[in-house]
Amino acid sequence: IEPQNTHHRVVIVGAGISGYSAAARLIENELDDILVLEAEDRIGGRIHSVPINGGIIDMGAQWLHGQGGNIIYEMIGANFSFGDSSFENTTYHFWQSDGTSENQAQIGQLVELSQGIMSAVYSQEPSYLGTFGSFFVANYWRELRSTIYNAIPWSLALKVQNFFHVSTNNYFGTNSWFDISIEVYSTHGSTTGSQWVTWRNEGFHTVFEFLSRRRPDPTQYLDVESKILTNKEVTNVDWSGGVITLQCGDNTQYTADHVIFTASLGVLKDRHRTLFSPVLPADKVSAIENSEYGTLEKIFLEFAQPINDSIDFAQYSILWTQNDINMLLGTPREWLTEMAYFRRVDAFPNLLGTFFVGSRIPDFNEFNVSRIIDDCHWLLQRITGQVLSRPINAYRSEWITKRNFMGAYSLFTMNSAHHGANPSELAKPVYDSNGRPRIFFAGEHTSSNFSGYTHGAVETGFQAARDVLEHLEQSSGVQIMSKYPMILITILSSFLFKF
Numbered sequence: 384i385e386p387q388n389t390h391h392r393v394v395i396v397g398a399g400i401s402g403y404s405a406a407a408r409l410i411e412n413e414l415d416d417i418l419v420l421e422a423e424d425r426i427g428g429r430i431h432s433v434p435i436n437g438g439i440i441d442m443g444a445q446w447l448h449g450q451g452g453n454i455i456y457e458m459i460g461a462n463f464s465f466g467d468s469s470f471e472n473t474t475y476h477f478w479q480s481d482g483t484s485e486n487q488a489q490i491g492q493l494v495e496l497s498q499g500i501m502s503a504v505y506s507q508e509p510s511y512l513g514t515f516g517s518f519f520v521a522n523y524w525r526e527l528r529s530t531i532y533n534a535i536p537w538s539l540a541l542k543v544q545n546f547f548h549v550s551t552n553n554y555f556g557t558n559s560w561f562d563i564s565i566e567v568y569s570t571h572g573s574t575t576g577s578q579w580v581t582w583r584n585e586g587f588h589t590v591f592e593f594l595s596r597r598r599p600d601p602t603q604y605l606d607v608e609s610k611i612l613t614n615k616e617v618t619n620v621d622w623s624g625g626v627i628t629l630q631c632g633d634n635t636q637y638t639a640d641h642v643i644f645t646a647s648l649g650v651l652k653d654r655h656r657t658l659f660s661p662v663l664p665a666d667k668v669s670a671i672e673n674s675e676y677g678t679l680e681k682i683f684l685e686f687a688q689p690i691n692d693s694i695d696f697a698q699y700s701i702l703w704t705q706n707d708i709n710m711l712l713g714t715p716r717e718w719l720t721e722m723a724y725f726r727r728v729d730a731f732p733n734l735l736g737t738f739f740v741g742s743r744i745p746d747f748n749e750f751n752v753s754r755i756i757d758d759c760h761w762l763l764q765r766i767t768g769q770v771l772s773r774p775i776n777a778y779r780s781e782w783i784t785k786r787n788f789m790g791a792y793s794l795f796t797m798n799s800a801h802h803g804a805n806p807s808e809l810a811k812p813v814y815d816s817n818g819r820p821r822i823f824f825a826g827e828h829t830s831s832n833f834s835g836y837t838h839g840a841v842e843t844g845f846q847a848a849r850d851v852l853e854h855l856e857q858s859s860g861v862q863i864m865s866k867y868p869m870i871l872i873t874i875l876s877s878f879l880f881k882f
């Protein structure tokens with residue numbers, strides 16, 4: 384063990400957006416004696432902006448979902464020129480997977496109905512105990528009995544339903560919408576305004592410049608960076624003693640009075656038993672083990688030229704035909720059937736973006752760029768019925784295989800609901816035998832309002848900082864109070880000595 388062993392009042396594990404926000408808030412409140420330990424060689428976590436030709440793209444978080452009620456937009460909106468790729472409001476065209484055309488007006492009717500049902504999910508009473516899937520299917524087919532849908536063939540209604548199923552899986556990183564319990568999401572907070580606010584070609588990592596206040600006014604800069612050590616994987620947090628000892632993979636140790644732990648739910652699920660000594664309390668363990676973690680990967684296809692105007696849509700949505708699904712099942716192209724669309728990327732005319740659900744790909748490690756390009760190119764040509772130039776490159780994320788992430792984001796299933804596993808359980812601090820909070824938890828998975836999202840992660844980072852500050856204030860109060868008996872004894876004993 385190197386003689387590093389510095390002691391800090393607070394050590395934050397993880398320099399993703401929640402850990403970074405917590406650090407900024409502590410520094411702002413003049414709690415300077417802090418350290419952030421980050422396992423990767425970079426700051427940002429699941430915000431990972433990478434430079435390409437023409438700007439910066441995001442392999443993780445890309446959009447601000449909402450404006451009003453989104454803490455990030457509310458902090459920054461007035462000082463940054465955001466873009467918007469509101470797919471709901473712009474043209475997005477539905478192509479059948481086999482290239483044959485379908486009645487776009489009827490599809491439009493079905494999409495409108497489906498979108499209405501999807502947004503109702505979020506305003507359900509928490510008493511609805513079913514899943515996204517059960518809610519959608521029941522409402523969809525009930526509404527379809529209305530005479531306004533009489534002319535629509537049920538085969539088309541099925542294909543649109545399948546589109547919403549696949550899109551939902553693409554959104555949550557799930558295999559089935561019958562896995563996702565509505566309970567947690569119906570109690571989520573809500574945001575107003577565009578759900579697809581973009582950072583144009585500057586990348587989501589710009590957010591850190593605002594969190595540290597380097598922007599808009601550099602004189603307000605809070606020096607968060609100097610508190611962060613990268614390449615520091617914390618392998619154990621020993622909270623058995625009076626101080627907490629954090630052991631790192633490079634054989635260094637740090638000690639702290641308090642820890643804010645922000646590593647992802649994927650990391651916690653993978654190794655919470657070895658990460659903490661003693662192991663976490665049973666309630667916390669149950670919340671970790673019964674919450675789920677979605678696996679979602681991104682693909683950006685880069686073309687040599689801006690994408691052909693004759694097929695100029697914001698989104699190329701795919702209605703899979705049963706024949707095409709049958710044709711691809713069991714073949715190396717099976718993964719394509721989990722794809723719902725190709726989207727244009729705001730500020731990058733040469734790019735199309737899409738998602739795929741990683742866990743469904745058995746040979747994920749061999750899933751290389753040229754295979755991705757070939758398969759996507761095949762599908763794009765098939766759905767559009769056009770000869771398109773082959774993409775010159777593809778960028779893909781690999782969150783599922785990365786040790787410090789282990790997937791995409793938290794998710795609450797019927798199994799989670801059964802076991803009472805939810806963000807507020809994941810957020811609870813752990814206390815020592817004297818009732819003193821030792822480890823605070825933050826990160827997107829701990830946000831009751833917006834689990835899964837960057838704005839949820841920021842809120843939890845701020846909350847953890849507030850909790851630490853409050854606790855320190857209270858405990859210094861206790862220390863002051865605990866001095867009184869000593870003063871009394873001194874006064875009394877001086878009397879005693881006098882007489």
Ligand SMILES: Cc1cc2nc3c(=O)[nH]c(=O)nc-3n(C[C@H](O)[C@H](O)[C@H](O)COP(=O)(O)OP(=O)(O)OC[C@H]3O[C@@H](n4cnc5c(N)ncnc54)[C@H](O)[C@@H]3O)c2cc1C
Pocket residue numbers: 396397398399400401402420421422423426427428429430442443444445446447448615616617618645646647650679680681780782787788790791792825826827828835836837838840
């Ligand atoms: C593909 C994808 C697309 C997304 N799209 C959006 C979007 O458009 N909009 C949106 O709002 N959200 C989106 N999200 C979600 C968003 O990225 C996350 O909710 C948010 O970034 C999580 O921040 P965090 O600080 O909670 O966790 P993280 O970003 O995971 O930060 C935790 C940090 O802890 C580090 N760490 C882990 N283990 C250790 C250890 N043992 N020791 C030290 N450090 C450790 C990690 O390296 C990481 O830096 C997306 C996520 C993914 C994966």
